[in-house]
Amino acid sequence: MIIVLIVPFLRPWWWIFAPLFLSIELKTLYLWWIGWDHGYSGTKWVMLEIVPPKETLVPVKAMEDVFSTMWGPLFDGANFRELWCEGILGDCPNWMSFEITSIEGRLHFFARVARPHRTALESTLYSYYPDLEIKEVSDYVKGVPQSLPNQEWDMYGEEMVLKQPSPYPIKTFEKFFEPQGERISAEEKRIDPINSLLESMSKLGQGEQYWIQIIFSSTANVYNPEFRAQAKEIIGEITKRPVKKELSLWDEIAHVVRQIVLGPEKEGFGEDASYKWTELAREESGERELLMSPGEREIVTEIENKVKKPVFRTTIRGMYLSKRENWRAVHKTLLRAYMGHFYTENMNNLNYERDSRTKVHYLFRKRRIFLRARRMLRNAVLRFTPFFPDRKRGNAVLSSEELATLFHFPVKMTGMIMPTMETVEAKKSGPPPNLPTE
Secondary structure, eight states, rough: HHHHHHHHHHHHEEEEEHHHHHHHHHHHHHHHHHIIIIIGGOEEEEEEEEOOOOOOOOOOHHHHHHHHHHHHHHOOOHHIIIIIIIOSSSSSSEEEEEEEEETTTEEEEEEEEEGGHHHHHHHHHHHHHEEEEEEEOOGGGSSOOOOOOSSEEEEEEEEEEEEEOTTOOOOOOHHHOOOOSSSHHHHHOOOOOOOHHHHTTTTTTTEEEEEEEEEEEOOTTTTHHHHHHHHHHHHHHHHOOOOOOOOOOOHHHHHHHHHHHHHHHHHTTTTHHHHHHHHHHHHHHHHHHHHHHHHHHHHHHHHHHHHHHHEEOOOOOEEEEEEEGGGGGGTTHHHHHGGGOOOOOSSSEEEEEETSSSOOOOSSSHHHHHHHHHHHHHHHHOOOOOOTSSSSTTOOEHHHHHHHHSSSSOSSSOTGGGGGGGOOOOOOOOOTTTTTOO
């Protein structure tokens, strides 16, 4: 019936409404063009290889501060003029990546960063790790054919996401210590999971490569308001704290009507009702906090600890590439095994995103695997998110502490890693102050 009435009206006036509907799509197309074809295309990227020393006695906390320091340069929201005229991407405009690669068993640490952010990164790293070396190199992704998979090469890849809501943290480096007091040194007390990852990556043979990319961009309430709201909701459910809600106009009217009909005392909203209700809520909240189990207290503490730190929208990608005659399936899931170190039952864990990995079980398997592999390789080369142009799906919201847990320099190179990793052999120092200059 409604269609019968609307069609005669739209038939002579469609030309007025059509531009209104098309303008919505026109806005999307324009922002895409000026943002990616004009703004992003002019970004100059730098690939830096980081050569760590043989021993790193600096605590992992230093790496957390490196991520915290980079939060500021990476976070740069666009205003109206920058968004519409200069092509600054509105949603997380800047990103960078820390990467670990094994090229036929040779281990390398990399950082890929936009050229304007290079100075901030280098100065922060040198301030905590004065013995490491940073040098500009060509991108390692150019060392393999860009048409993988093909008749000569094959590949497998996975991208990791959080399996619980984002406010739940993973197991961080603070938990990887031997509880033996002062009987052993701090370096010996530390159990560093990254050593097991590097050991596994160092065992790759001829024709094999493994890439790990941790791509992150700063985020805040402006672009990720659901993160903190979700954290408050989870904490409220555990502690049973009353949630303050704003009353709508209808609620106010219903409140007045109940007062008139039932009276203020029966209705529960007398002069002292608000005070009494608040006191009752505080008592119930206090009783609930006393009744909370140690596990619930730990969850609340860890969530609050994560929320107060800088957070990043993070893509974690692991890719195994090999010539077909050298293919060893056991090396496909090195990153997945590494993520097992950070799993706790009552918190969170990182596992593969089913829709992104290069494995399919049903319907057109070969073709779908081929398309997923091509998409993943493209995203790895460009350091894009798993489901680009959708930049939110397939990511994990991680704090600076969690990122430092996943990526840091090992405390001490083990016997297996040493021959396969370039390290700084000697400490650097400046010239003596009394050195003659003439």
